[in-house]
Amino acid sequence: MKRYITSLLIALLAMNATAQTSLSLYHLEVVPQSSMLNPAKAPRCNVFVGMPGTNISLHGETNIKMSEMFQKVNGQWKSLTDNDFDYSDINRRIKKGTRINTQMNIGLINVGWRQAENYWTVNWNVRASAGISVPKAVLTMLDKGLPDGSRLDFSYLRANMISYHELSVGYTRAIDEQLSVGGRLKYLSGVFAAKSKFSKFDVTTSRKQWTFDVDGEADLSFPLKMNPDPNGVIAIDSIEWKWDEMSTLEIVGRTLIGLHNPGAAIDLGAEYKIDENFKVSASVTDLGFIVWHKDANKLRAKNKYAYDGFEVEFNDFFDGINLSERFSDIVDSVENAFSSHITKEIFATGVHPNIYLGGEYTPFKFMSVGAVSRTTFWGNGVTQNFNFSLNMKPYSFVSVMNGFNVDIKGCITADFGFSINMGPLQYYLMLDGIPLAYRHITIEGDRTSMPYNCCDLSVNTGFNIIIGTKGPKPNFNSKY
Amino acid sequence: MERIRTKLLFAACLLTLVGCMKDNVEIDEIKYTRMPNLSAPVFHANVDYNGIFKHLAKNKPQNNAKVEFGSDGLIYLTYKKNYEVSWNSVADINNIYWSNNQLFPTVAGKEVTHNITDRITMNADSTQRFDTIVISKSTMTVKAAKLDVDGVGTMVIPEMTKDGKTLKVSWKLNEGTEQTIDVAGYKIVPGQSAKTSYMTTDISLEGTASATSTTSRLNIEMTMTDIVPQVIFGYFGTKEALNRQSMMNISFFQSHEFPDEIEFTGAFINLDVNNWTGTPFNLKMNDRFIVKSNKDSLPVSLLKDSALYIEQIDYADYRADGKYDPKHNYFLIDTTNSNLNAILNCSPNSYDYTLDITTNPHGEQSENFLTEESKLVADIQLYIPFWLKITELTREDTIDFDLNSIILDADNAKYVDSITLYFDFNNGFPITLWSQAYLVDEKNMVVDSLFNGREQLWNTPQLDQNKRVSKWAATHSRVSMDNEKIVDCSKKDVKKIILHTGISTTDAPNQYLKFYKEYGLTMNLSFEVLSKK
Numbered sequence A: 001m002k003r004y005i006t007s008l009l010i011a012l013l014a015m016n017a018t019a020q021t022s023l024s025l026y027h028l029e030v031v032p033q034s035s036m037l038n039p040a041k042a043p044r045c046n047v048f049v050g051m052p053g054t055n056i057s058l059h060g061e062t063n064i065k066m067s068e069m070f071q072k073v074n075g076q077w078k079s080l081t082d083n084d085f086d087y088s089d090i091n092r093r094i095k096k097g098t099r100i101n102t103q104m105n106i107g108l109i110n111v112g113w114r115q116a117e118n119y120w121t122v123n124w125n126v127r128a129s130a131g132i133s134v135p136k137a138v139l140t141m142l143d144k145g146l147p148d149g150s151r152l153d154f155s156y157l158r159a160n161m162i163s164y165h166e167l168s169v170g171y172t173r174a175i176d177e178q179l180s181v182g183g184r185l186k187y188l189s190g191v192f193a194a195k196s197k198f199s200k201f202d203v204t205t206s207r208k209q210w211t212f213d214v215d216g217e218a219d220l221s222f223p224l225k226m227n228p229d230p231n232g233v234i235a236i237d238s239i240e241w242k243w244d245e246m247s248t249l250e251i252v253g254r255t256l257i258g259l260h261n262p263g264a265a266i267d268l269g270a271e272y273k274i275d276e277n278f279k280v281s282a283s284v285t286d287l288g289f290i291v292w293h294k295d296a297n298k299l300r301a302k303n304k305y306a307y308d309g310f311e312v313e314f315n316d317f318f319d320g321i322n323l324s325e326r327f328s329d330i331v332d333s334v335e336n337a338f339s340s341h342i343t344k345e346i347f348a349t350g351v352h353p354n355i356y357l358g359g360e361y362t363p364f365k366f367m368s369v370g371a372v373s374r375t376t377f378w379g380n381g382v383t384q385n386f387n388f389s390l391n392m393k394p395y396s397f398v399s400v401m402n403g404f405n406v407d408i409k410g411c412i413t414a415d416f417g418f419s420i421n422m423g424p425l426q427y428y429l430m431l432d433g434i435p436l437a438y439r440h441i442t443i444e445g446d447r448t449s450m451p452y453n454c455c456d457l458s459v460n461t462g463f464n465i466i467i468g469t470k471g472p473k474p475n476f477n478s479k480y
Numbered sequence B: 001m002e003r004i005r006t007k008l009l010f011a012a013c014l015l016t017l018v019g020c021m022k023d024n025v026e027i028d029e030i031k032y033t034r035m036p037n038l039s040a041p042v043f044h045a046n047v048d049y050n051g052i053f054k055h056l057a058k059n060k061p062q063n064n065a066k067v068e069f070g071s072d073g074l075i076y077l078t079y080k081k082n083y084e085v086s087w088n089s090v091a092d093i094n095n096i097y098w099s100n101n102q103l104f105p106t107v108a109g110k111e112v113t114h115n116i117t118d119r120i121t122m123n124a125d126s127t128q129r130f131d132t133i134v135i136s137k138s139t140m141t142v143k144a145a146k147l148d149v150d151g152v153g154t155m156v157i158p159e160m161t162k163d164g165k166t167l168k169v170s171w172k173l174n175e176g177t178e179q180t181i182d183v184a185g186y187k188i189v190p191g192q193s194a195k196t197s198y199m200t201t202d203i204s205l206e207g208t209a210s211a212t213s214t215t216s217r218l219n220i221e222m223t224m225t226d227i228v229p230q231v232i233f234g235y236f237g238t239k240e241a242l243n244r245q246s247m248m249n250i251s252f253f254q255s256h257e258f259p260d261e262i263e264f265t266g267a268f269i270n271l272d273v274n275n276w277t278g279t280p281f282n283l284k285m286n287d288r289f290i291v292k293s294n295k296d297s298l299p300v301s302l303l304k305d306s307a308l309y310i311e312q313i314d315y316a317d318y319r320a321d322g323k324y325d326p327k328h329n330y331f332l333i334d335t336t337n338s339n340l341n342a343i344l345n346c347s348p349n350s351y352d353y354t355l356d357i358t359t360n361p362h363g364e365q366s367e368n369f370l371t372e373e374s375k376l377v378a379d380i381q382l383y384i385p386f387w388l389k390i391t392e393l394t395r396e397d398t399i400d401f402d403l404n405s406i407i408l409d410a411d412n413a414k415y416v417d418s419i420t421l422y423f424d425f426n427n428g429f430p431i432t433l434w435s436q437a438y439l440v441d442e443k444n445m446v447v448d449s450l451f452n453g454r455e456q457l458w459n460t461p462q463l464d465q466n467k468r469v470s471k472w473a474a475t476h477s478r479v480s481m482d483n484e485k486i487v488d489c490s491k492k493d494v495k496k497i498i499l500h501t502g503i504s505t506t507d508a509p510n511q512y513l514k515f516y517k518e519y520g521l522t523m524n525l526s527f528e529v530l531s532k533k
Helices: A002-013 A032-036 A089-094 A136-144 A248-257 A314-319 A322-336 B002-019 B049-059 B251-256 B340-344 B410-415 B485-491
Strands: A049-051 A055-062 A071-073 A075-079 A097-114 A118-135 A150-153 A158-174 A181-204 A211-220 A261-271 A279-291 A296-307 A310-312 A342-344 A345-351 A354-364 A367-378 A381-395 A398-407 A413-422 A425-434 A438-443 A446-451 A456-467 B037-048 B066-069 B075-086 B098-107 B111-121 B130-143 B149-162 B165-172 B177-182 B191-195 B194-209 B216-235 B240-249 B261-264 B268-274 B279-291 B297-299 B309-312 B328-331 B349-360 B368-371 B375-385 B385-391 B394-401 B417-429 B429-439 B446-449 B455-458 B467-470 B475-480 B496-505 B520-531
Touching: A032 A049, A032 A097, A032 A118, A032 A456, A089 A136, A097 A136, A097 B240, A118 A136, A118 A181, A136 A150, A158 A261, A158 B410, A181 A248, A181 A279, A181 A345, A211 A345, A296 A322, A310 A322, A314 B037, A314 B049, A398 A425, A413 A456, B037 B049, B075 B240, B075 B349, B098 B111, B098 B194, B111 B216, B130 B165, B130 B194, B165 B177, B240 B375, B268 B279, B268 B309, B309 B328, B349 B375, B410 B417, B410 B485, B417 B455, B417 B485, B446 B485, B455 B475, B475 B485
Parallel strands: A310 B037
Antiparallel strands: A049 A097, A049 A456, A055 A097, A055 A456, A071 A075, A097 A118, A118 A158, A150 A181, A158 A181, A181 A211, A181 A261, A211 A296, A261 A279, A279 A345, A279 A354, A296 A342, A354 A367, A367 A381, A381 A398, A398 A413, A413 A425, A425 A456, A438 A446, B037 B520, B066 B075, B075 B375, B098 B216, B111 B194, B130 B177, B130 B216, B149 B165, B149 B194, B191 B194, B216 B368, B240 B349, B261 B385, B268 B328, B268 B375, B279 B297, B279 B309, B279 B349, B385 B496, B394 B496, B417 B475, B417 B520, B429 B446, B429 B455, B429 B496
């Protein structure tokens, strides 16, 4: 049992293996998908067509470091569950809690073409993102237990998830020799969404009473069967899927097309060439929202529950007490604290906007060095990443990127990517956040290798048909 | 330049590979040695008479005990049964089935005159005499077969009158008859002869025989059944009106075998007899308590082989609408006139008795009367008050307490700084309770104890001059096991706690104390575990 719990814990903490467009793609303009990060960056080809379904990007991030999960005390490694483990470092670094966020993008249609100084792109992408936040109180509970007079704030607990279709038209124009600007208009069509937050989730413990004070809400757009009582109160565990009530056509329409929840977003970007070797750029992407109508429900839980010991009746002194029954009653009572009022309410969600700031220095035609900053606004916080890269195009058919990624949490990871052109066919692979170190963890004889200090990981890969590539120099605003 | 490009490319790729070199850090085993601090309430209880009697009811679903309170709030367990003697168990009026079937001669074409007189007995019991009966409910049916006579038949019952008119039934002889007559309101003043109260039927046939008739057969029937009297006067004899062997389960003692340390007092039996009849009765009760399963019987001193005289109401008190007070006859069997105290302290299982009620025990001394509503109701009520004394009643309970299982591993004992249990009592019963808890291993060998000697968990509440609790007593006890004790108990593999408790009623020995409905007890148990860092 112990090993499973530990494995689960480690697996959860190591779930930084998913993604969004790789940051290291930003300066690799030979790959058309780089324009997704900044619409002012025109791909270095006259026409490109993404192979449908092959252009995939995954991104994941967490603020937990594997290196913090184990400590060496007097020559012995200690885990979180060890009495000698010192939580002060983790507690100092983690402010509100831990989180895990993931994003995914699959390109179904990606095409672009140059028209004089203009570059047009048309895209249909399927996108999804999900994130959960675990409040710091969970760690505090593990560290300090639940002593007399403790108050734990679980209000940071939340879960967010959206999936949607993105149909976009992008336009890039070289204003002059130095400045290029671009924009992308997106029609969004939501498929599923869930977002939750607690304005209050306090648990106090004392020798005489435990209290649960919950005030939270969740917005859902899922095909769910809600079975509220006549007062509109619903127990969370009574919610069921209603797939069995839906026809195949409805299921396909709901999941693959999903035109019920409209939204819009915009990408804006600019690139400025300071001199022949140095250029800077900036962009804002995914600035938008989706309004959710289909199966939209708002659950609101505002309850208080006080536990002052289970009630013993006179009978129990003679008949004995069924502890499991009593414990089950308590669990039911705590669950009741989360019973919610349900209302049909439309709601809106953002789509996690990003701000990119970049600079690139090109000392040689075949090589440049670049730096990019990305700020991502998640539903549960803001993350900041920096990427420093060495971009090379040693041969006309190969581009390689090496670099490293630093996030604001202090995680340093390696980045690596390449693209290779085989005639008009281009394959590319970008990996951001490659762990710099691994750790062997042996638990009761089972050995596992886990990243040592890795908080973000992005993978971008795909095939494109490229027509009309221009020379090796990643010179923005060049005439193709 | 080509060389430089190639070298740079390989250098960059190598950098990435070097960056991915694995760090040789290994952990052989995950240990769960972090003992949490934990503080929580365990349970709370609020004991009052409701809870106690709910317990009694649960243990004996057929429990027929009820809880009552005296005017001062004293709690009683009561067992009650009642018996009813209705009017028809006292006066036995016959259902009347009278008929006459006889041939009589006739001469064709000539006049016919034929008379018959007969008696109908009203009293089914020859020791009874009915002087007057006013009928409340009954119907009379008269059937007569047709004759070959053209004329009229009449039946007259001179003892039955209504509004001064005698009951008379007429019919045409050549047609016969079948008549139903509502006789409610008729007054019967039966004729009297030896051991018989009777009515007379006078039949008269007058007419002309038909041309062919030579003989005629009179066939007449009269019935009058289910007579309900509005009132009956007379003498109803010395008659057994009720004889019932019965038993009262005393579930309180069946479900709880009270040890000698608990002694009850103040029990009593009410024999409450209400007589709505104008008839005196004699009540005999041969009773005994059955003690436990061995069927030892303990007779109640007062009632054995003796009889109680139940007086009747006066006719002057009778009202036709039934709203009149019964004659109340009350008998009390208590500790002063019986051995009830001794019996109840033997924890009897049941109260067995034979109830025998007879009318007119002293013969005819005055005229009896009964009405439709007349009845005699005998209530037998056993009252057991919560008035008792407890003298050092001890109890031993074993509670599973596998310490090493609780702390997951014996090695973890050193990380537990202390375990403390908090008992908070607020005692409103005139009882004190002490306790001692022993920590024992698998073989019940005592490893340690939780208290230093007996710990008084329930303090004595304050009593007023009537020995009634006037102020509840709060007690806050704490049982703490420090690290040294925990480690020791862990090493010795403590598995159970044997809990010794003892209770006594407060105040001086041999003092019986009453338990009133406002008495109660609240208790809270909580704990705190502190870990050692």
